[in-house]
Amino acid sequence: MSYSDTNDPAFESMGNAAHYTNIASTLFFAYAVVSFVKDDANDPLFDKSWKQDGFCVTHKEIPFWNSHDACLYFDMMAALLLGALYWKQRNALGMERVNEIFGPSILGILAHGIGHGAVAHRMREMGLPTLAEEDDLDKTTIDENINERIMEINMMDDILGVGEVSERGRNVFVMVCFWVGLMKAALPNLRMAPFAAMVLAAMAGQQFVDRQFAFTYVQTILLVAFSVNQLARKKEEKDFVYATHPMVVGVPVTFIGWIESTQCSAFVKDSFYGHLIYDGFIPVAMLVWYVVCYLQIKESRDNSFESIAKTADRKGKVKVS
Template sequence: ENYFVVEISMISYCRSRDDMPTKIKLCDVKTTGSMTTKTKTTTKINQASHHKLAGDIVNVSVLAASVVYVITVVYFTMPGAAQGVVDEQWKKDGFCIRNSDVPYWSSFDTCLYVDVVFSAIIAGMYFAWKDIPGMETSSAIVPALIAATLGHGIAHGFMAVKLRDGTYHTQHDEGDAAPTLLQMTIGCVMLWCPLLKASMPKMEYKHVAVLAAIVTYGSSFVKNKLVFAYIQTIVNISVHVSQLMLSPDEKNRREYMTTPLSNVLPLVVAWNEVLFCDPYFRSAGGHVLYDASIVVSFMVFYFDCYSFHTTPRSSTSNKCVTKEKST
């Protein structure tokens, strides 16, 4: 008999020319010829184009918001600047600190606890998922991220010690003392090197070390109240500029779209901290919310990658099955 093919969704129904439904032939989509292959190829191209466009938009948006953030903070902390824009409590401490008079339970202490605990959780995720096909790109930054998170937490631990012994506010009141060579070396090795490597995973370690030394030296000229803004700005510029400089093939990957999204929540939290510390941010937890937003955002991103690469994709049968239908 002669049959013509009517494609409905992913199943082709074959009927006789006299339109009598005596037989129904369920065919694999491959029997429809090159049209299906072309459709699949077009879909993949459209998805890749969507990933690139969305990734470009998010990267540029977060980068621009980061620049506006640091300009706002620097301008409104200058002598004679208008009052009431940047939160006065934040301006005093450089952070939004809760429980500053409660030993081992200030925002700096809780930052240390959160960073250590979540570093352990991320490490567990990494060792469980790093060898899964497709997880190579997202897993590449995890070791450096864990080291940077721990270094970040330890830095907050030292700040908590100063808060307990009273030297934290004393240093702020008396002026910004230049860090010692030992302090700068520790900061470079434990914080900036892993932080910049996590931000720019494709950069060689020797270049990361040089850049970390430059950034560490530059931090010695930054006022204590602006250290947080300095670190966040350097990290965001590193992350998003390096993302925008990826090759076209790398931008077509799904991770190019999802990676910059992990920086959206931390930036939103940072704006809330600097603008609304006294109204509600401090009572909600203070600066620990910022640290938590970083690690939680990355965990969501990493889990999304895992879910995407382990979810089975539907496949069609390679056979055509003919069934009789009664009239």
């Protein structure tokens, strides 16, 4: 294989295999979650703490510093940094296919952070114990108190809102931003009408999803939608960019999901700030993928220019002679 050729036919086979692997891994994870999360007695896989929330959440009792808050902060900073990189390279020769995916992905990262911010806000509204109250409660009581209140979160309430009209409007606005941003990242080249239909379908489906399955629901839709969308691309578009994205971003993300959901109490909660391991990996992987594509395309571009220059030089010598 010539690594200076970003359109080598082998990239199509590599990309197809990677995207099918991504779909299979994502669906298997969803199947395992649905099969075992509700069955504590026969669950050989998932961490108890992760199952309580559908996420690995640390520091639930600290306002503005639990895992959801940390994901919001990290995603906002990552979106700014990646956005600056995208802006600088938006018109770079040969980067059109990369930017077609990378640009909307930044919007997806931003929307992802907003979603976590909304969950963190909801937790604060529920009146979880503060650090000042811990002196009167032992650790077990605190955890039980928190988990009982978190269990009260209803997906319908989160989306449609409860209480005042302004609150319901805010919640709907956040949910629309969340799904529009993420679906744009998953389906960057989809026309407006089918894109809007996909967003509405995803929002409607979430109304019937238990809190414990929220993360799995979102991950399944986004990763499967992205890979199906990419697999449907024209043959000539299945190049280096097509092949490397699922290898660097898609498939590894599903593995991070497995690590978080099975090792939350073992080390993820304390060593990686819970769900931040998942949210943090995505922009880092996107950055690595972008740099790899840039270097590959730059090499291919430089080789092409060099070849053109040599051809022109040979023609010039022939004319002189």
